[in-house]
Amino acid sequence: AAVSLVHLDLKGAPPRPSYLHKLIELFSELGADGLLVEYEDMCPYEGELQLLRATEQPAYSRQEILSMQEFARSKSMEVIPLVQTFGHMEFVLKHRPLWGLREVAHCVGTLNPHKEEGLRLVMEMLRQVVDLHPGVNTLHIGADEVYMLGEGEESKLWLASPGRTVEQLFLTYVTKVAKAIKEAWPHMTIIMWDDMMRGMSLDTLKESGLVGLVQPMLWDYNPDLNVDITVSLLEKYHRAGMSELWAASSFKGSTSVYTCVTRTQRHVENHIQWLKVASSLPAGVRLRGIALTGWQRYDHLSVLCELMPVALPSLAACLQTLLHGELSVEAQSRVSERLGVSSVEVEETLFPGRRLAELIVELNALLSSDDIRYFENNMLVRGWFSPHQRQRRMVTPLITLRIHSQATEYLITLQQKVEGVKEEIKRLYPESTAQEWVEEHVSPVMAPLQRITEEVPVCIQELVP
Numbered sequence: 001a002a003v004s005l006v007h008l009d010l011k012g013a014p015p016r017p018s019y020l021h022k023l024i025e026l027f028s029e030l031g032a033d034g035l036l037v038e039y040e041d042m043c044p045y046e047g048e049l050q051l052l053r054a055t056e057q058p059a060y061s062r063q064e065i066l067s068m069q070e071f072a073r074s075k076s077m078e079v080i081p082l083v084q085t086f087g088h089m090e091f092v093l094k095h096r097p098l099w100g101l102r103e104v105a106h107c108v109g110t111l112n113p114h115k116e117e118g119l120r121l122v123m124e125m126l127r128q129v130v131d132l133h134p135g136v137n138t139l140h141i142g143a144d145e146v147y148m149l150g151e152g153e154e155s156k157l158w159l160a161s162p163g164r165t166v167e168q169l170f171l172t173y174v175t176k177v178a179k180a181i182k183e184a185w186p187h188m189t190i191i192m193w194d195d196m197m198r199g200m201s202l203d204t205l206k207e208s209g210l211v212g213l214v215q216p217m218l219w220d221y222n223p224d225l226n227v228d229i230t231v232s233l234l235e236k237y238h239r240a241g242m243s244e245l246w247a248a249s250s251f252k253g254s255t256s257v258y259t260c261v262t263r264t265q266r267h268v269e270n271h272i273q274w275l276k277v278a279s280s281l282p283a284g285v286r287l288r289g290i291a292l293t294g295w296q297r298y299d300h301l302s303v304l305c306e307l308m309p310v311a312l313p314s315l316a317a318c319l320q321t322l323l324h325g326e327l328s329v330e331a332q333s334r335v336s337e338r339l340g341v342s343s344v345e346v347e348e349t350l351f352p353g354r355r356l357a358e359l360i361v362e363l364n365a366l367l368s369s370d371d372i373r374y375f376e377n378n379m380l381v382r383g384w385f386s387p388h389q390r391q392r393r394m395v396t397p398l399i400t401l402r403i404h405s406q407a408t409e410y411l412i413t414l415q416q417k418v419e420g421v422k423e424e425i426k427r428l429y430p431e432s433t434a435q436e437w438v439e440e441h442v443s444p445v446m447a448p449l450q451r452i453t454e455e456v457p458v459c460i461q462e463l464v465p
Contacts, residue, residue, distance in 0.1 A: 002278070003033040003289035004322055005080065006315065009253065011040035011091065012296035012304045012433075014057065017064045019428040021071050022352035023308065030319045034078035036140060036291045040300060041091045045128055051095050052125075057430035065132050080138045080191070081129050085122045085177050086111055086170075087146035087196075090300035092121070103152040109299065110146050113173035114154040123180055130185065137189060139181065140217070143174055144193030167204055170196050175209040182213065191246060194218045198233060205240035216242055217291060221250035223269035227276045234277070238285045247287050249274050251318045252311035253295025258303050260364045260441055262311040271321045292318055303440050309353030309428070310360050356424040363417045367445050372410050376448050390455055393462045404456040407449045418442050 006027045008020075015023060024035065041054040044062050053059040060068075069079045084092075090108045092098055101118045103110040111118045130136055150159055150166040158164060178190050194216040197205060205211070216237050220230060234245055249270050252262045271292075278287055292315065295305050366372060375381065384399040418438060425434035 002287050003078075004031065004319060005034045005036045005078075005289060005291040006032045006251075006319075007036045007038065007082075007248075007291050007293040007295075009038045009294060009296040010042040011038060011300050013307055013429050013437075014042045014054075014060070014433075015308065015428060016430070017060070017068065019352065020068055024068070024072050024075060024077065026312065026352060027315075028072075028075035028077055030316050031323050032077065032292075032319060033289070034080060035072055036080050036082055036293075038082040038084075039129070040084075043129060043132065045125070049121075049124060049128060051097065052092055056432040056436075062132060066134075069133060078138070079133065079136070080140055081133055081136065082140035082142060083125055083129050084142035085126070086113070086141075086143045086173060087149075088142060088144065088299055092125075094300070103155065104148045107148040107151075108301065110148050112152055112154060113149070113169060114152075114158065119176060119180070122177060123184070126181065127184070130188075137187060138191060139188055140191040141174075141177060141181070141214075142193060144195050144219070146170060146196055167200050171204070171208040171210060175213065178210065178213040189244075190214045191217050193248075194233075194237070197237070202236055202240055205237070205242070208240075211241035214242070215244040215246060215288065217246035217248050219248035219293070220274075221248075221254035221270055221293065223266040223273070225270060225273035225277070227273060227280060230277045231280050234281060234287075235285055243285075244288055245285070247274055247277070247290040248293050249290055249318065250293045250295070251315040252308075253293070253298075253305035255305075257298045257305070258440065259306050260310075260367075261361055262306045262314045264314040264317050267314045268317050268321050271318045275322065275325060290322065304433075304436060307353075307356070307360065307425070307429075307433075307437070309357040312351075312353065312357070353428055356421070356428060359417070359421045359424055363414075363421055364441070366414060366417065367441060372414070372449075373445055375407065375410070376452070381452070385452070385456070385459075390459060393459045395456075395459045395463065397460050397464050400456050400460060404453060407452045407456075411446060411449050411453065414442065414446055 008023075027035070039060075041052055042059045043052075044059045044065070045052045072079050088109050089111050093102050093108050093111065098121070099105070101112055101115060101121065102108065103112045111122070126139065126141075130139070149155065150169055155166075155169060158169060159166065174192065181188055181190055190213060192214050197216065200208075218230065218233060218237075237245055249267075251267045253259070255263065255266065274290060281287070294308065294311060294315065296308075297304060371378070380399055380403050384396050385403055389395050422434045422438060425437055
């Protein structure tokens with residue numbers, strides 16, 4: 001039977017170790033078989049790699065990572081580390097001493113595939129990660145979205161030789177990494193994202209040198225994923241000789257780059273589409289497993305997506321969908337019973353982190369209400385307190401005071417709710433996460449209201465004795 005892995009994206013909002021253990025316990029109860037852990041800068045890199053460690057909050061300690069694995073093992077869950085080795089290396093290449101290893105200067109994510117120093121760095125990262133995972137037998141080497149590949153000076157020279165393509169450049173480098181891994185750890189299984197290979201011809205793939213070395217993981221997070229196209233892609237990889245295949249769906253962090261609250265339904269639909277794919281595969285082609293991704297950022301330098309607590313109903317519903325082949329009545333009741341909620345929608349959120357989920361849903365409803373979000377657009381402000389009027393201090397005190405009291409009232413309500421959310425985030429996450437969450441979701445909405453409450457008294461004192 002295919003295995004299901006829950007993806008833990010630690011490149012934003014890394015849970016405190018105590019919360020991490022509660023999450024792992026929940027994942028296991030909901031039917032997950034393992035974890036795909038993307039540490040990024042939360043890994044306690046040492047020696048020459050020490051500069052890669054997170055600075056916003058301390059990276060996990062060696063002991064914390066070992067105890068997380070031990071806990072996962074006690075729940076019979078496998079832990080597979082994901083280490084980016086080509087694209088999305090922002091957390092590495094943003095550091096000044098490593099700028100020279102970028103493919104092009106303005107693309108922080110992509111490693112130059114020609115420099116020995118780059119490969120050495122990648123292998124050292126892998127070595128330290130493997131060392132932190134005693135007994136690990138599978139590595140995910142990323143390799144998705146290698147933007148601007150072929151645009152660097154050395155790549156242009158390499159591509160100038162007749163018959164060479166960017167596809168070959170990609171394959172040559174990834175093959176080098178995979179071979180180096182097999183040399184260091186002969187029994188290691190290697191998984192990689194598939195997107196850079198989607199457009200490649202069958203022959204290109206066959207001749208790539210990757211056949212037998214890596215297992216592609218085809219990702220598609222769309223609620224209306226195209227079943228036929230996906231099946232034919234999987235068939236193509238299989239015909240090329242890549243017979244071990246994986247899927248990747250999503251339970252959060254794929255709606256928009258700044259989504260605040262997860263909508264369960266779109267993610268359940270994504271899983272229903274993946275089930276159709278699995279049942280449409282021709283004889284002999286099968287999926288080893290599926291990773292349910294839960295992105296916390298789209299990349300290292302983008303804002304936070306939904307925090308884990310608001311996405312747990314979605315994860316529960318998605319895992320149950322996979323187990324039962326649909327979100328049946330039986331699956332719904334299984335979820336409800338486990339989460340202590342009557343429905344799977346996020347309004348009825350669950351444990352662990354239920355309190356935070358409820359507070360976020362509540363605050364988000366306020367923040368997205370037109371009255372608050374578009375306060376400066378309301379008739380009174382546009383008619384009697386426009387930029388032109390503020391500048392000239394020509395205002396009607398009667399109406400401006402009404403505006404002032406309305407803005408103040410909204411600010412007080414928001415402030416109270418924000419304090420509650422902040423406290424709750426800090427219980428489960430580092431202080432820096434609470435700070436960032438408020439700056440992303442709350443500050444931009446409160447700023448115009450604050451400006452109005454500051455400017456009204458200044459304008460009125462010119463006019464009222």
